Amino acid sequence: MTVAPRFQFKNGTLHAEDVSLAKLAREFGTPLYVYSRAALHDAWGAYARALAGRKALVCFGMKANSNLAVLNEFSRLGSGFDIVSGGELARVLAAGGDPGKVVFSGVGKQAWEMRAALDAGVKCFNVESEPELERLAQVASTGGRIAPVSLRVNPDVDAQTHPYISTGLKENKFGIAIERAPEVYRRAMQLPGLEVVGVDCHIGSQITEAAPYLDALDKLIELILALQSEGIHLRHLDLGGGIGIRYTNEQVIEPVVLFEQVFKRLDQAGLGDLELVLEPGRSLVGNAGVLLTEVQYLKHSDAKNFAIVDAAMNDLLRPTLYDAWHGVEAVDPRPVTDATPTYDIVGPICESGDWLARDRRLELHQGDLLAVMSAGAYAFTMSSQYNSRPRAAEVMVDGGAVHVVRPRETIESLFASERVLPQG
Numbered sequence: 001m002t003v004a005p006r007f008q009f010k011n012g013t014l015h016a017e018d019v020s021l022a023k024l025a026r027e028f029g030t031p032l033y034v035y036s037r038a039a040l041h042d043a044w045g046a047y048a049r050a051l052a053g054r055k056a057l058v059c060f061g062m063k064a065n066s067n068l069a070v071l072n073e074f075s076r077l078g079s080g081f082d083i084v085s086g087g088e089l090a091r092v093l094a095a096g097g098d099p100g101k102v103v104f105s106g107v108g109k110q111a112w113e114m115r116a117a118l119d120a121g122v123k124c125f126n127v128e129s130e131p132e133l134e135r136l137a138q139v140a141s142t143g144g145r146i147a148p149v150s151l152r153v154n155p156d157v158d159a160q161t162h163p164y165i166s167t168g169l170k171e172n173k174f175g176i177a178i179e180r181a182p183e184v185y186r187r188a189m190q191l192p193g194l195e196v197v198g199v200d201c202h203i204g205s206q207i208t209e210a211a212p213y214l215d216a217l218d219k220l221i222e223l224i225l226a227l228q229s230e231g232i233h234l235r236h237l238d239l240g241g242g243i244g245i246r247y248t249n250e251q252v253i254e255p256v257v258l259f260e261q262v263f264k265r266l267d268q269a270g271l272g273d274l275e276l277v278l279e280p281g282r283s284l285v286g287n288a289g290v291l292l293t294e295v296q297y298l299k300h301s302d303a304k305n306f307a308i309v310d311a312a313m314n315d316l317l318r319p320t321l322y323d324a325w326h327g328v329e330a331v332d333p334r335p336v337t338d339a340t341p342t343y344d345i346v347g348p349i350c351e352s353g354d355w356l357a358r359d360r361r362l363e364l365h366q367g368d369l370l371a372v373m374s375a376g377a378y379a380f381t382m383s384s385q386y387n388s389r390p391r392a393a394e395v396m397v398d399g400g401a402v403h404v405v406r407p408r409e410t411i412e413s414l415f416a417s418e419r420v421l422p423q424g
Ligand SMILES: Cc1ncc(COP(=O)(O)O)c(C=O)c1O
Pocket: 061, 064, 082, 105, 106, 167, 202, 204, 205, 206, 240, 241, 242, 243, 279, 280, 281, 282, 283
């Protein structure tokens, strides 16, 4: 198992850092999200090394994992945050994040969210459409504020990733078509309550090649230079997030390799002084977490063998939503023999789409523990309570210590705020 260095077998049983996953399951029950603090630091370190000595700010794309302990960890390492809602802003503030390092993305910002971000003093609004620009100018000027603005442009490049997570193509809802951008910048310069500070793009997620980034960068450089010739000078260039992780044997881009090329191009264009902003999500957290689950039943039919586990699509939606592949490891693996079948690992939810992995050859018994790997990103954050299932607990391992960073939801909390209609 090579994908998640902080999750390794020791004495034949799977550990998170120095803590046995079997022990965690006994103590906290399953399903359980387990994060490694050291893995967060490892991933941060890859960006820190890649950006060393340059004017750069990493704004963690917190939709990937918005647990307060995770946000607090990155904040203490110097991270800013890429937010997409008033709720995410509130989480950043609650976690002790610096609002001056927050960029606010998203196609549907509401007036109250704009006001909250102005009150907090965010670094910048990544404006995604012309009507949003007009609304922001109105909200800011009515409140006697100046909103720092970057336009999110859509460079029309193919990130060559899953269509649901590709965002930089003309047919995607995101950003302002790059050809229209100069006109929209001119408008932004005229509107009250706005200060133009940057340009932004985000072309997609789980990108494994450098080429789409560099194509997008070239287009943005061209735009920045054209704006300069009109007297519109930007302070930062935000290249978004999107660097992929290894779920299995993917070759992924190393930040240090990619950003060396990015800086080279910026320097060549005479733009070496621009601040580079990045919004990585998955690559900072994806391989820092696993989802621990227990086999409830083994069920054999003519067509299939099922391992029915206590985690489900409400805990981890990615497999069924994107046909995504997550590694599955037995915590205390048994030897595979000629008689070992392949299993679909499925949850208890009443949907045929409720599966976590398919056709995995594992020697399993009822009661065995499995770890669904690479579950640090877009896992808990996309969870729900479907089938009235309380959301799993989240724990963070730090060397040999364990911290509950979100307890399991109680059954009562599922409906505590609901009311039945009065009768009569
Ligand atoms: C605007 C924006 N920034 C950053 C991210 C984070 O992307 P990733 O997790 O692929 O790094 C996303 C999600 O794709 C996004 O939509």
